[in-house]
Structure formats: structure tokens, C-alpha cells
Amino acid sequence: MMAETRASHWAMVGITVMRVLVGWHFLYEGLAKLTADSWSAAGFMKQSRGPFAGFFRWLASDPTMLAYSDTITMWGLSIVGACLILGLFTRLASLGGIGFLMLFYLCNPPFIGYFYTIPSEGSYLIVNKNLVELAALVVIFATGSGTFAGIDRIVHGLWVRKPRLARA
Numbered sequence: 001m002m003a004e005t006r007a008s009h010w011a012m013v014g015i016t017v018m019r020v021l022v023g024w025h026f027l028y029e030g031l032a033k034l035t036a037d038s039w040s041a042a043g044f045m046k047q048s049r050g051p052f053a054g055f056f057r058w059l060a061s062d063p064t065m066l067a068y069s070d071t072i073t074m075w076g077l078s079i080v081g082a083c084l085i086l087g088l089f090t091r092l093a094s095l096g097g098i099g100f101l102m103l104f105y106l107c108n109p110p111f112i113g114y115f116y117t118i119p120s121e122g123s124y125l126i127v128n129k130n131l132v133e134l135a136a137l138v139v140i141f142a143t144g145s146g147t148f149a150g151i152d153r154i155v156h157g158l159w160v161r162k163p164r165l166a167r168a
Contacts, residue, residue, distance in 0.1 A: 012148045019084050019140045019150075022133055026097060027081025033074040040070050050109045076100060084140070087150010094141035101134040 033039045045060035059065045076096060083093035110124035146152030 012143065012145060015139060015143050015145045016087075016149045018136055019087065019090065019145050022097070022136050022140065023081045023084025023086075023093075025081070025133070026077050026100075027085060030074055030076070030078030030081055033070075034078060039074070040066065041073055042066055045069070045107060048107045050106050050111075052106050056107050073100070087146030087148075087152050088155070090146030090150060090152050091141050091144055094137045097137045098134055098141070101130045101137070105130040105134065 042060045045056040045066075048056035050056070059069050077100065080093045080096045080100065083089050084097070105128070110126055110128045144152065147156050
């Protein structure tokens, strides 16, 4: 029993570290886009080669939809990142991150026959960094590591009622 408890404790420490690292990546990407003079997702979406290329190209071609997409991406990445780092609304932040990563993955998937024309940092087939980070967020979601080490621990304690002792 003691070894199992110790193992699960260290597993949660590892998952918490992973949560903070993934959170940092999201926060940094969001802030970099927010502080850039003229960042837009238009180039990424116009280069779409995935099964939903028509949808992404349509988003990029409509100025109103592109503006919404850019705003949602910049602020969404920043908020998801901050929440993951702090362990605040961890499961909700994980779902938000999974949604973003799924969209990024589907926009330019590393499938045979789909070639993303903007240079990337590696050669991929089916599995790329978006899919790996998405899998990490699934683990973070499943474990709710914010209740282990994060503000969720406090929030959870405020909302969960503790059974009262019956008065004699």
C-alpha cells in the first residue's frame, strides 16, 4: 500500500510538471501573438491541406471571420496557458487546449499526400507535436492535476461539502 501511494504521488508530481510545461507553451504562444505587431492566422489557414481545408481557407478569406479567429486564438491560448500553469479550472482549460490543438492538427495534418508548404522544424508522419501535446492534455484532463497542486485544490475545497457529524 505504501509503495502504491508513493508511486501515485510521484505520478501526480510528473503530471503536474507536464501541466505547467504545456501551460507555459500555450501562454507563451498566446502572448507572442498578442504582442506581435501584425500577427494573423491567415497564412496558416490559407496553406491548409487537411480534410477541412475548405473550411480553414474560407475562415482566412473572410475578414470578419479571420478577425474573430485571430482574437479567439491569441486570447484563448493565453487564457488556457495561464489556467494550466496555475492549476485553475484545469479540466476546462485542458478541453480548451485540446480543441485548439485539434484545430491546428486538422488544418495541416502530417498525412501522406498533405504537404504544408511553410517550413517546419521536423518531418512528421501522422504524429506531430500538436498530437503529442494533445495527448498530454488528455492525461491532464483525466487526472485533474489542478486538485493535486494548483488553485483547483482550493476551489474544489470551497465547493465540496464535507459531511457534518450527526449531533446526538
